Amino acid sequence: MDVRQLSFRLLQVFVHVARTRNISATARMLHLTQPTVSMQLKKLRDAVGEPLFHYHDGEMVLTDVGSELQLAARDVLGRFDDFDLFLGRLRGGSAGHINIGIVTTAKYVLPRILGPFYRQFPKITVTLSIGNRAHIMDRFARQDDDLYVFSHPPTGTTVQANRILKNPLQIIAPLDHWAAGRAGLAFSEIRDERFLIREPGSATRMMFDAWLTGHGVELTDTMQIESNEAIRLSTASGLGLALISAHTLQEGRDEVKVLPVEGFPLESNWYLVSRKDRRLPHAAMQLIEFIADNLADCVDPALVAPDIAKLAGHYTADAGAPG
Template identity: 45%
Template sequence: MDLRHISFRLLEVFMCVVKTRSISETARQLHLTQPTVSQQIKRLQETVNEPLVMVNQQRIHITEAGFALFQTCQQVFGHFDDYQDYLAELRGGERGRCKIAMVNTAQYILPKLLGPYSNLHPHVELPLEIGNRAEVLARFERGEDDIYVFSHPPSLEHAKAGRFLQNPLVFIAPINHLLASKSHVTLHDIVSERFLLREPGSATRMLFESELQSRGFVLSNTVQMASNEAIRVAVGSGMGLGVVSRHVLPPHDTSFCMLDVEDVNLASHWYFVVRTDRHLSHAARNFLKFAQLNLEQCLDKQWVTNELSQLNKSLN
């Protein structure tokens, strides 16, 4: 029995013959002519190499082998029906996977969106990848994920991006630092301080350094720290100054204070970025729609910059 050349149409016709016990009736139901049905059945019998139906006196009798094939077909079509249902759920965003890669700092804000989304769509898998900018950029280049979260988005040649949240960088100092009490602080005042910085490749650090460079400053005393938390705690305990995203700071931490450096504004934005040359999973599309509609509810309104509607429109 060579299954290769039998199509589902053929089985469909056969099943109808079994159900109706009539070639002519099958032809009527499937909008075919009677000879077509006769012929299809004949062909099916030839490939199975076994009689499936027998005609006696205008009455059709299904052989053992025919009935067994019928049952087989029922199961097979059942499986494909299940698959259809599965696809429907996938398309509806009820099921599936949305793989998100984000830079370190984003992990302080994204969960506020992911949590509610995940509650709404419990069958959607949401694997998260967290790395520094360079790592996420590498993933982006390789197209390993559905959605990328950057502050400064990469070249958008094969990608589209949409801003959704401000990412203000702030200077923090120990609460008892002498600059903490000064009312007018400038960049010049602080470059000679010891700075606690993330590793090179971190977006925060890159942004700060490019600002310094354009203004002709060089930091003289820096310590590299592995994470935003480490910096925050270290600053709190008096090790030096730090530059971190505003979102990293817990609301009521009094172990440090923010410096208002008058002549520096290191504002940037968070972007959702998707590649346009890769298929975007339904779940990912769905998540972006969810984000568009729920940003304000999930995140602190004062920072929200909802430009996702353009992104979503362009993805249709």
């Protein structure tokens, strides 16, 4: 490869196309014309000497060479972003931008962290992308974000995942449900009730399915709803019982009753996740260090992971850099 043919602009265009898989979208984002973006990609392909994309079912997909170039390009651009931040800090304080992908239940907690963080670092901006686990898993695979919050994180050698918060899952019922006043309850007594459940792939659904399978229980009446808010409201309205995060329950105004079912709440956790093969920007490291030092002041201390103080030690701004 003739590196003399490369430029920052070429790498920027490539990284945007690699993320969006769409030339038109990249052109709009970078205020370029589509022919200009296509020409830049061709110039980069010629410099590398290998195809960077191929088409599958009409969608642009990175080749193996393209995937490696994406890592290298992000590392190069990220280092100069950090240099720019270094200059900014010299001229008046921390600055930068963080992209964070979070599962839907975490949207009730992360703002409590980001508010105090912003007051301490007002020049650091954050873009939040919120979706169900499958959506955030896709973003993780595409390396769309710097950090992620999962309750059931991905696995593999490229994954850095550390528990930050407890996320107990409780069974709730309408206030007028026959079991609402009970002091103790076996699951067998409510197994034939209608349960409002999340979609397959949801971490809450995965936890519930695992518990049911482990106890040899099969629900006889279920209704799938792809929204925690809708499940909470539907339960309050008498549509059925549900398993829901305690954090989701705290944020709602709908009146429901937590049932004292034996074996519940299910113990779940939220994890802060990054990719080991992608270098973290300085701003993301600032947020990680803030969480390690201040999480107990932002949320209920009883829900904070006991080893939170060691969080920052698991991450490094040199992740993904050659060793």
